[in-house]
Amino acid sequence: MNVYLKNMLRFCIIILLQVLILDKITLRWWSEPSGFPVFIPYVYPLFLLLLPFETPVWALLIMGFILGITVDSFMNTAGMHAFATIIIAYLRTNVLSALLPRNLSEYDGQHPSIRTMGWMPFLVYSAFLIILHHFVFFSIELWNLSNFGFLLLKVVASAVTSMLFIIVYLLLFTRQSASRV
């Protein structure tokens, strides 16, 4: 399938998944007695993580902005998601070139996945960017550092849940593409 068409389709699927299903799930682990934060898993940055290796940084930035603003318009957060998404879009190339043995331009026509990178590098790559995204987003949302422990707890718990959902998504969709090839 054409790369542009494929990514456009993935954009729609991930946005709808995030907005229609994941936003409706309220996760509250041991919430009642200890006041553990309530949170939603944010899976939509996965779209940025899965763009092809040789995507230039300016294209990543613009797509990150569009992605963030779309999610913002559904969640009434005006710019907060976009802010966090642009940061990880900017850092994506650096993280990838630090983790991969060869130069990025040598991976022609491939996109980051468990198949092209291997389990460990891919998990480190996505976990780093997801935790960064969540940290930035939640600090903007709370907007005070007086309660730093609460913020960290919220970031870690959400990042772990988001990563679980991302792994499930990848397991579901990579198997399919492997059988097609």
Next chain:
Amino acid sequence: MRNFILFVRRFFNLILFLALEIVCVILIEHTNTLQGNDIISSANMVSGLVYKKQSDVVYYFGLRKMNDSLVNENARLRNEIDQLHSVDTLKDSVVHRKLYSADSSTHIVKFADYVYRTARVINNSTNASDNYITINRGSRDGISKNMAVISGTGIVGRVEHVSAHFASVLSVLSSKQKVAAKLKDGTTGYIIWDEKQPDALIMIDVPQQVKVKKGDSVYTGIFSIFSPDIMIGTVLKTVVVKKNAMQLIYLQSSTNFHNLQYVYVIENKMMIEKKIVEDSSGKK
């Protein structure tokens, strides 16, 4: 000039990055003021339509519960009507105003001030630090900013953004707004909400000597945008603050925010007139 162009080409990515981040900061800053921007909110056409389609599907699963609560509400309203019939309004009240010009009978002012409109909830959040609800009524249906929203069982919030067919409501589960409240014996205070205790509403500014029992009801006060005597919740526990001899009262909200389906939007017809009077006396 040539150096400048080289500089831009060299750092193009960094400049684009910073520019986009500045756009985001401006957007965030604009919405955090009360005016808000209506473009990027779920009251806009596209996201409104998506949420409406989804709610059309989910709607059917809640019909049984909906019926039960409507029947309960009907029963309560019937009771109230019966009680009103037995009151001699001409004798008990001081101020009277005609409801319609053709109507020769008079009514107590309090009952003629508010107009109720029904709306269906098409999107709902309960776990952000400021929670919003999107409803399927907009300016075409007479909704405007700062109208109060209640459900069959209690208060819900205040209208913040309005488009032609949708409106988004800032719910009580938000750090941005306070609601005036009163206890059974008439003591007034304010209701706030804290993200760290998402299941409870907190009533502040209540003097320590006021005795409150667990299970007492709390209602909206007279000086709020809500019509008075709408249920807010029941008392869970009280905590005394030593510092200023006040107590905090934790409330169990009487509205279940997790499965809201129908709400009423209240228009206060006297609001504008009241505002004009208050403003003109403030100028002196």
